[in-house]
Amino acid sequence: MREISWMTYIMLILASYRLTHLIVFDKITEFIRRPFVKKVKVETQDGTETKEVPTSMFGYLLKCYWCAGVWSAILLGGAYLLFPRVAFVIILIFSIAGGQSIIETFVGVNIKKVDYYSHLKDKD
DSSP: OOOOOHHHHHHHHHHHHHHHHHHHTOGGGHHHHGGGEEEEEEEETTEEEEEEEESSHHHHHHHOHHHHHHHHHHHHHHHHHHOHHHHHHHHHHHHHHHHHHHHHHHHHHHHHHHHHHHHHHHHO
């Protein structure tokens, strides 16, 4: 078995996070999910809401963050163990993007909090 450094392990985690998000949520991969889901109208307390519901097990895999996360980890981890030089480049790119998206989410949420609290202060 190949030794994996802690830095490579962190990179694999970040890369798997970003690949999973890309598969499950991002607009750019919607064309992959579209054949495997259908839109259903659901009544909620706030009115009618449209939800995407998987039509098959593969559709469920593409809509389930936990499921897609396992498969992206298998794909990236396996690729790194079998083809370390090629996979490292892909892992590096995805891990940078994953780290950036985590930072952007943190900054975005905190900016919204600052705006919210400044509006509360202005009302007083």
